[in-house]
Amino acid sequence: MPEKAVDDVMEAAVGAHFSGLRLEALRLSSPSSPSSPSSARASPAAATHSNGAVYANGTAAAAAVELASPPAARQPFVIGVSGGTASGKTTVCDMIIQQLHDHRVVLVNQDSFYRGLTAEESARAQDYNFDHPDAFDTEQLLECMGQLKRAQPVNVPIYDFKKHRRCSESFRKVNASDVIILEGILVFHDQRVRNLMDMKIFVDTDADIRLARRIRRDTVERGRDISSVLDQYGRFVKPAFDDFVLPSKKYADVIIPRGGDNHVAVDLIVEHIRTKLGQHDLCKIYPNVHVVQSTFQIRGMHTLIRDRDITTPDFVFYSDRLIRLVVEHGLGHLPFTEKQVITPTDNFVFSSNILLGSVYMGVDFCKKLCGVSIVRSGESMENALRACCKGIKIGKILIHRVGDNGQQLVYHKLPMDIAERHVLLMDPVLGTGNSANQAIDLLIRKGVPEDRIIFLNLISAPEGIQCVCKRFPLVKIVTSEIDYGLNEEFRVIPGLGEYGDRYFGTDN
Numbered sequence: 001m002p003e004k005a006v007d008d009v010m011e012a013a014v015g016a017h018f019s020g021l022r023l024e025a026l027r028l029s030s031p032s033s034p035s036s037p038s039s040a041r042a043s044p045a046a047a048t049h050s051n052g053a054v055y056a057n058g059t060a061a062a063a064a065v066e067l068a069s070p071p072a073a074r075q076p077f078v079i080g081v082s083g084g085t086a087s088g089k090t091t092v093c094d095m096i097i098q099q100l101h102d103h104r105v106v107l108v109n110q111d112s113f114y115r116g117l118t119a120e121e122s123a124r125a126q127d128y129n130f131d132h133p134d135a136f137d138t139e140q141l142l143e144c145m146g147q148l149k150r151a152q153p154v155n156v157p158i159y160d161f162k163k164h165r166r167c168s169e170s171f172r173k174v175n176a177s178d179v180i181i182l183e184g185i186l187v188f189h190d191q192r193v194r195n196l197m198d199m200k201i202f203v204d205t206d207a208d209i210r211l212a213r214r215i216r217r218d219t220v221e222r223g224r225d226i227s228s229v230l231d232q233y234g235r236f237v238k239p240a241f242d243d244f245v246l247p248s249k250k251y252a253d254v255i256i257p258r259g260g261d262n263h264v265a266v267d268l269i270v271e272h273i274r275t276k277l278g279q280h281d282l283c284k285i286y287p288n289v290h291v292v293q294s295t296f297q298i299r300g301m302h303t304l305i306r307d308r309d310i311t312t313p314d315f316v317f318y319s320d321r322l323i324r325l326v327v328e329h330g331l332g333h334l335p336f337t338e339k340q341v342i343t344p345t346d347n348f349v350f351s352s353n354i355l356l357g358s359v360y361m362g363v364d365f366c367k368k369l370c371g372v373s374i375v376r377s378g379e380s381m382e383n384a385l386r387a388c389c390k391g392i393k394i395g396k397i398l399i400h401r402v403g404d405n406g407q408q409l410v411y412h413k414l415p416m417d418i419a420e421r422h423v424l425l426m427d428p429v430l431g432t433g434n435s436a437n438q439a440i441d442l443l444i445r446k447g448v449p450e451d452r453i454i455f456l457n458l459i460s461a462p463e464g465i466q467c468v469c470k471r472f473p474l475v476k477i478v479t480s481e482i483d484y485g486l487n488e489e490f491r492v493i494p495g496l497g498e499y500g501d502r503y504f505g506t507d508n
């Protein structure tokens with residue numbers, strides 16, 4: 001916490017009561033500690049790691065170990081879509097892209113990797129087998145897909161179906177994305193290409209329908225006459241389908257009959273992809289980590305509060321909206337009991353001719369709970385909790401990092417009977433996890449069972465999640481976004497800067 005902010009809290013604490021609990025002790029930067037928030041984190045007594053980064057003592061050392069290996073960027077989800085010629089692969093891909101509108105999705109066509117014919121081959125294009133695996137430059141395809149999987153942009157070649165060759169000067173720039181769809185007649189043929197895929201879809205459409213479509217498409221869009229289309233079909237397209245495409249169907253995870261007409265299949269596929277995308281890899285490793293399901297609204301609010309140029313009132317407004325969502329989500333992890341109520345709407349009982357209200361089978365909220373905010377930023381979450389849970393008791397924890405020896409002292413004011421309550425611990429930013437671990441440690445020493453603590457925050461660094469989950473595997477973490485990682489100054493990146501300063505307007 002910057003010194004100015006510390007003074008403000010000190011001042012406020014002199015006579016202030018928070019939620020009926022008097023704040024007795026505070027977490028402060030010591031006078032000797034530098035006012036810069038970043039240096040306040042890495043104390044002079046901190047250990048220097050072999051990579052040159054400096055880490056604070058205590059539990060931060062655990063985070064330091066994690067920092068040794070940079071957080072893995074989230075890998076894109078790769079979907080392979082195969083099927084015979086004109087089976088409707090493009091339509092299926094378009095439908096998936098449309099339905100995944102709140103994610104970044106890119107389409108890569110295997111067609112783009114046609115080798116392109118030499119002048120000699122071009123002169124006899126009617127004798128060239130475009131449906132054989134050798135017609136594609138699979139090495140280049142693998143290279144491009146590898147780059148995209150590493151979240152790097154690539155230049156994909158552009159193939160001209162009329163001239164049977166690549167446009168040598170122009171490329172299509174494809175950016176890194178959440179989802180990559182690789183589509184083509186032979187994308188399941190090569191095992192190395194298959195291995196890149198998280199999901200394989202085979203579009204299965206009757207051969208006569210495909211042939212009819214192919215005739216229409218090749219004559220209208222690709223400048224060919226019917227007899228050449230039928231000749232190519234009989235000599236190359238059908239034999240290659242039988243020899244290469246159909247045998248690769250066995251690798252598919254999902255087979256879609258009738259292609260793009262099959263809306264139910266596409267809906268189910270999209271639902272599955274959504275679930276997979278919603279699960280950050282860390283959520284798979286640590287089942288107690290929960291990320292609020294992303295929507296355009298949530299991403300829009302994050303875009304606003306992360307923008308360094310946003311005004312303080314707007315920062316507060318959109319933070320509050322996000323906090324409310326996180327709090328509601330967190331409350332959803334509390335235990336409940338079943339409860340029935342009678343609604344005012346009459347329900348006719350035939351046997352006795354009596355009108356009764358209708359029965360609603362519901363649940364009852366957990367009563368024994370309280371909030372605990374980590375001062376100062378955590379206090380920004382108190383109103384949202386109060387708005388959801390009328391009259392809830394809220395305690396405070398303030399953590400002080402003593403400048404020279406890195407030792408951390410924790411002062412607190414907590415409800416007397418906290419050991420009997422479920423605790424919603426609040427702090428908008430989970431960085432190294434050091435503050436959260438100190439707070440959780442204190443709660444456990446006060447008798448709160450580990451599995452009754454739910455830590456609510458807006459953004460988490462993977463390092464913080466690992467640090468908390470390793471030490472307290474039963475604590476639930478509820479967050480609205482997991483960021484890329486920490487920088488050398490232990491700040492979350494991309495992050496949102498000094499949350500407390502921005503929220504309370506102490507950032508000048």
Ligand SMILES: Nc1nc2c(ncn2[C@@H]2O[C@H](COP(=O)(O)OP(=O)(O)OP(=O)(O)O)[C@@H](O)[C@H]2O)c(=O)[nH]1
Pocket residue numbers: 083084085086087088089090091111114125130131160161162163164165184185232237
């Ligand atoms: N004559 C000719 N045919 C080509 C050439 N390049 C590719 N093809 C054909 O293009 C076909 C591949 O495209 P398709 O899979 O049918 O096209 P698509 O648009 O992805 O198919 P759907 O979306 O499933 O309708 C192969 O069967 C090849 O025979 C070319 O330069 N000349």
Ligand SMILES: O=P(O)(O)OC[C@H]1O[C@H](OP(=O)(O)OP(=O)(O)O)[C@H](O)[C@@H]1O
Pocket residue numbers: 001002005037374375376377378427428429430431432433434435436464490498499500501
């Ligand atoms: O996970 P960590 O690495 O411990 O970092 C997270 C802490 O940093 C922020 O507080 P800050 O020190 O900026 O103080 P403030 O909340 O009082 O502004 C945040 O609110 C957490 O308390």
